[in-house]
Amino acid sequence: MRLQNGILQEEILRSASLRPVRSTLVKTARVNTTKRVVVPKCCFTKVRCSIIGIFCGVLVSSFPFVAFAKNEPEAALSVGDWWRVISLADYNTRVVVLGTALLGFAAGVVGSFALLRRRALLGDALSHATLPGIGIAFLIQTLWGGDGKSMPVLLLGAAASGIVGTFAILGINRLPRLKEDVALGIVLSVFFGAGISMLVMIQQMATGHAAGLEAFIYGKTASMLQRDSWLIGGAGVFVSLVAVVVFKELKLLCFDENFASAQGYNKFALDLILMAMIVVVTIIGLQAVGLILVIALMVIPPAAARFWTEQMVRMTWIAALLGAVSAMIGSAASALFPRLPSGATIVLVCSAFFLFSMFFGTSRGTLLRYWHRRQLRRRVGRQHLLRAMYEYLELHIEADGDLIPNTAGIPVLDIREMRSWSIRQLQIEIRRAVADGDVVSLPDKTLRFTNGGLVTARRLAREHRLWELYLITYAEIATSKVDRDADRIEHILQPSMIAELERILEGESLQGLPPSSPHPLRSGPSIPGGGGVSP
């Protein structure tokens, strides 16, 4: 048997609780799929938390802008101006904000896949690799006599050089002994370096003024024209639609590429679709967010969304909405303060959402985890206290029939010796137990069960020992080790599992009384004749 180590306890328990009751469990599980699971009424459901989260994120992220507004000389804006921007009354602002919002939406969707496929950094290298293409497209346009600023042409150039960069990465990857991070590092820096020198060259040439090109590096929604916005928004909608259509297949690819291939999916083709989506979002994001920061719009919203859910569909939705809201706020702020680079503000809003999600996320948020751990610690502490008191009574008080009477006071000092409690710890534990009405603390430094407390303690001792017996009988754990192992799991026993334990160990415990402990109980040495069997 491989059962000896305690790590597998849950597994043992599962097998024990599952086999005989499988049919009923299956029935309940089936009900779950056909009907909606009844969510327990709680004021903090996930949906509500998410709404609160988004609201607070907006609030938090608005602080930098308020601060900025105070220092901005041209920001002597009236309330009316604010309102005009926020309510999107101005048609041009409305179009720009809508366009960037759709961009943020698409970036959140695509980013979710990129994140789960671990391709996020590929997007970064790709966006940096677009710069030389922008320069070349500008040069070609000026050579042909234009002002070099036709957006579609510039974006086409960007896309071309981005794709060249991506293939360079894939090519370097194929060389033996060079890992992907090396390939990313090489391509990202070389292409970006080439692009920068090209921009400097262009600026020194007297033809046309190239100042607008810098907007591609840092992002500037203020320089966006209406038709640019329509292009960006349209591309965003298109990418999102593609994602919906191939959602299931991309999900499989991200989760288990080997299985996908074995099923006959062309892994290369699916990856190509994903890459194409990343390329499109990167390219349309250049103008609004800038090529340095566009990766943030693809990475941060999905990462933040991950804290709120364990379901990929929901994660994608949350990421898309976060991306859209961030992009909206960022571009609106940029419309208010034209000197503020919109890329930076969008990323800052994103990161505010991220920080908030990290703490308050209902699925993986750190506060929630801390809270759960704290609750468990408290429950375990209480259970230890009550069981120690009960075992003390068992050792020192003559049982009246089957039931142990609740007559004696239990000296705190003796309880302390039954476990490795510090005085402070024990005092805190006792204070909580008294507050909850399980225990009464008497002036002579003894404790006494309340009636309810005794019932609880009896139940706890019983569960603990049932589990001990089970471990001894079925898991071949040495008797001396059982107390510790049983101690770890009893705190998470479910009623159905206890019923199952009772069934398996039939005859060991009837009428809801605890069976006698399978090992000698620990007791304080100060007790005369206290069992005399302390290990």
Next chain:
Amino acid sequence: MNQSRAQEQLQVANGEVDSNLPLSVYDLTVAYYRKPVVWDVSFDVPRGSLVGIVGPNGAGKSTLLKAVMDLIPRTSGRIRVFGQSYADSRHRVGYVPQRESVDWDFPVSALDVVAMGLYRQIGWLRPVRKVHLERALWALERVGIADLAHRQISQLSGGQQQRTFLARALVQDADLYLMDEPFAAVDAATELAIVDVLRELQSRGKTVLVIHHDLQSVSQYFDYVMLLNMRVVAFGPTAEVFIPENLQKTYGGRLTLLEEATEAMRQRGNTL
């Protein structure tokens, strides 16, 4: 393409490869870079057999299964699944990859994972429907964890994750199952549950190939066994083949000739 396919079918008609034969491997060689991993492997798996594949680490067990499913390119050799190429009969093949091959932190539930086994049947552009989820649930029920269907997969124990993978293969209702170490690092209860499923599959005439590590349970679980160490040391009914001499050949003494040949080729810089 079509022509070669037609030709293959002609061969099948001529009885070259019996279409009843679940898996026929002939002269298979796979090499990573310059190092051969599987060399000149040939065998026919009889229908309805439960085959254990054993061999030391690096013996090419996983590589063999992956090569059968065209997941990695093969250097040479011919593979027939029910008399056809793998591409033509993959709907009849269920695959259970190694548990470590995926990221279990992925945001999906056990039920979602099992439903993935149906994606190919559902087809492009179509969503997963209730019918499919019910079938997925049925598969989870068979491996004994239907009550965990809606749990996120990182919250499952190792044994439960393995059962989830098994259920994903079951839901395909295949005729040939290829399982890569389903018994690796699972608890005894899961091991029993998996054996249960294997037996049941066999009783329904399915063929199952299982990569296995625990030599002690080989005779108990499998009626056929393949001893593999780069080449097939022995393949046949467990009672005949699973004997100390063969094990010695598989795990013990160096395969001198093969290793020397490999070394020589590496030094000469030849690619297979």
